[in-house]
Amino acid sequence: MLDKLLIKNAQWIISLDDEGNRYQNADLLIEGNVIKAIGKNLEVEYDTQVIDATGKVVIPGMVNTHHHFYQTLTRAIPSTQEIELFDWLTQLYEIWRELDEESVYFGSLVAMGELLKTGCTTSTDHHYVFPRGKSTELIDVQIKAAKELGMRFHPTRGSMSLSKKDGGLPPDDVVQTEEEILEDSERLIKLYHDPNPYAMCRIALAPCSPFSVTGRLMEETVVLARKYGVICHTHLAETKDEENFCLEKFGMRPFEYMKSLGWSGEDIWFAHSIHLTDDEIKEIGETRSGVAHCPVSNLKLSSGIARIKDLVDAGARVGLAVDGSASNDSSNMWAELKTAYLLQKYTLGQKGLSAEETLRMACRGGAEVLGRTDIGYLAPGMAADMVLIDFTDIAFAGAQHDPVAAIVTCGDSQVVDTTIVNGKVVVRDGKLLAFNEDFIATNANRVSARMVAAAAKRTGIDYLKSN
């Protein structure tokens, strides 16, 4: 018999369905991992568990479309605070060389823990650092962490194959050969990829960027992905440095280069997509390629402001993302939601995205980017992924007129009350249920300190000194 859970008497249920229905003082019934019904005074059987949602706003769980979990361990490092992407990467590669199974495990728990506590129920991750001589089963460890926390997870098999000696940016001992990468990509797909509805784990393939992999690997990766029906991801048009690199090395702009390698279409999504021409935006839209918008990271690294409204209007699939926590220093989806809304207002005035359009991008947009039709909005038959926000909190006092505008523009209490993934409560009263949070934080701090100390000893760089 399926477990039944009733969310009773929510002040608002923001469905984000096709009609944009908002239900006031309503119930939502979950059976197993699926939403069964939404309505007033739903009748339930004797064995139904009930969550009293009086004073709560229920929204669909947000979908994070780009991240590097391991970077939670290298947040707020003084020597990397005031520099742009290429210099920032060059410094951090040296610390990331110290990654192993233990650090990836705790980094993943921190990142996903923070995401679950800030309204996100599905996340992808882009892990591309596989230091030579260490375990290569780092994505297996991330999948274990996601399972333990109860998060819906789309890990991408990241990769770097173009090191310094071949004209790339990363050092030689954090890149792998093309054969190693393709073999492991296939292994992960066979072992973990679940194409079925309500899947908790799907694999995607993700060569890191034009400046850290070879063109051949890009081409072969997308061929392999299409053979297995999985989707592909990479960084694109993040900085002017990247644009100059592509023009000098390949004689093409970044998107032109990716297109020449078979990288556009409904099974592709790009992180950032900031430095694009009008024609490129049109083409990304026409090919229905996807974009992961990472507003806070783009501001922190001074990369620029993506033309999100233009991409949406052109037909691109656009989701929201926190990006690596070293580049924005947090894995907080609320911060991205609010920043995305404000940035489009800043660049386009009142023609920017509305609060509801921004929330829709964070939920349904993200689902579309990941190729899912079973998550992103609340309706019977959809996966039971949702978030309950305490609307009686002082942060929402005086803001009861429009729950969506309130959630996007107010709400300094950024921790949600309850998070439900696949029908299971994973955050209650703002706390993770699967772990004692002190256990995660203490271990993450320990492995973070160890990595920074080891890198400092090896390189002679004082990472604790501001640059």
Ligand SMILES: [Zn+2]
């Ligand atoms: Zn990234």
